[in-house]
Amino acid sequence: MVVTSSNPHNKEIVVRKRIASIFNKREEDFPSLKEYNDYLEEVEDMTFNLIDGIDVPAIEAKIAKYQEENAEQIMINRARKAEELAAALAASKGHPAQNDTDAALSQGSQAGFGTGTQGQYAPTVAGQPRPTGMGPQPLPLGGGHDMHGYAVDDEEMIKLRAERGGRAGGWSVEISRKRALEEAFSSIWVS
Structure with a gap:
């Protein structure tokens, strides 16, 4: 897919969104931090070359091959991201979504608005504990x-x-x- 746009900023946004939806592995998907960083560097090099129009046919072939070989992993990571976004949205509306991983992550902490004790204002992202044990809040x-x-x-x-x-x-x-x-x-x- 070749992106042509009169605005280079729009072209960059489109390319980055597309690449991020395909190359969506996380640090926990790699055995070491070095391998994850190498992956990120390779993805950024491909993104940069696509934006600048450098060796586009070869990069598109590489992307197609990666998509074919990693289709299941790509879909799993997209689903995981969608679940995390849904949980964060539910938490921001005051309805914490409690599935097995959320319950384990947020045990002993509040996730969402209006569920904390009086004086605690900061909303949290699902799984991120609020400060506790500090006495009365202002x-x-x-x-x-x-x-x-x-x-x-x-x-x-x-x-x-x-x-x-x-x-x-x-x-x-x-x-x-x-x-x-x-x-x-x-x-x-x-x-």
Whole structure:
């Protein structure tokens, strides 16, 4: 497959996506780190040559041969990546997907939003533990907390946030007042 595009950046993106979907082995698929690094270097050389149009027919033949010889491994790695993305998406929505590997990885940790203790804000990727055992976590400034643990602001804090937010956006009372007066006087018709 020869990619021709008027924008070289788009061509690079298309080529890199295509190559990454075919040459999708991971470090754990190799007996040593050196062999994995050699694999990555070879893939990057092929990618670079395809982008620059160097020896394209030979590289395409090499890609076709690799796809034929490693079709099963390519499909397994694509499926594994899809499962990991689905688990991460489910975790980000607050519904941790618990299969055998996820359960083993996240045992003793929370995966997702809203499942941690009060004050822990950082979402985690499935399998990545949150810090625990560090005592009480800091709470956001403001009033008390509602039944879900979210801060409930009192009236003074709401006014303060509105004022600071407006100023951060470039709004001020003076500008608002001046604009209102200009609009009012511009609508007066004098004959």
